[in-house]
Amino acid sequence: MNAQGLKFAIVVGRFNSVVTDRLLAGAIDALARSGCDPAAIEVVRVPGSWEIPIVLQTLAEARRHDAIIALSAVIRGDTPHFDYVAGQAASGVAQVSLASGVPIAFGILTTNTVEQAMDRAGLKSGNKGSDAAMTAIEMANLLKTLRAGR
Numbered sequence: 001m002n003a004q005g006l007k008f009a010i011v012v013g014r015f016n017s018v019v020t021d022r023l024l025a026g027a028i029d030a031l032a033r034s035g036c037d038p039a040a041i042e043v044v045r046v047p048g049s050w051e052i053p054i055v056l057q058t059l060a061e062a063r064r065h066d067a068i069i070a071l072s073a074v075i076r077g078d079t080p081h082f083d084y085v086a087g088q089a090a091s092g093v094a095q096v097s098l099a100s101g102v103p104i105a106f107g108i109l110t111t112n113t114v115e116q117a118m119d120r121a122g123l124k125s126g127n128k129g130s131d132a133a134m135t136a137i138e139m140a141n142l143l144k145t146l147r148a149g150r
């Protein structure tokens with residue numbers, strides 16, 4: 001996976017930052033290990049998952065990046081709040097990506113517990129931030145190739 005010469009934005013939620021800081025570190029590490037110049041990574045922090053789609057839209061409209069990575073953690077509580085936040089964040093990511101043509105990797109965790117989220121942020125089950133970054137690299141390269149007609 002080669003990220004040399006590619007530009008990325010990472011949009012990361014501050015809510016549940018004990019989890020999202022790890023997702024962010026995993027994503028940056030994966031990009032760097034794939035040859036991405038640190039200066040080619042723009043990190044944008046937002047309050048929570050709900051705010052991710054509008055920031056993705058603003059970045060996608062600016063057309064500065066080959067791919068964008070969305071990172072956050074929605075953790076189920078005692079009320080239906082989770083369903084609204086997670087549902088809107090997920091559909092917003094898909095909408096912005098399809099409408100803009102900019103690939104957006106979905107690194108938004110939706111879990112029942114903090115433990116499940118931590119497991120997916122570098123403890124037991126890999127790091128989904130890192131996985132999302134690898135997907136972003138692959139999709140940036142794939143869309144460049146398809147657009148060039150090769």
Ligand code: INI
Pocket residue numbers: 013015016047048049050051072073074075076077081082085
């Ligand atoms: N935002 C998250 O990213 N994760 C959550 O688990 C969460 N919960 O549980 O409430 C959450 N809420 C905040 C939301 O994303 C907005 O920032 C807030 O509603 C203000 O618009």
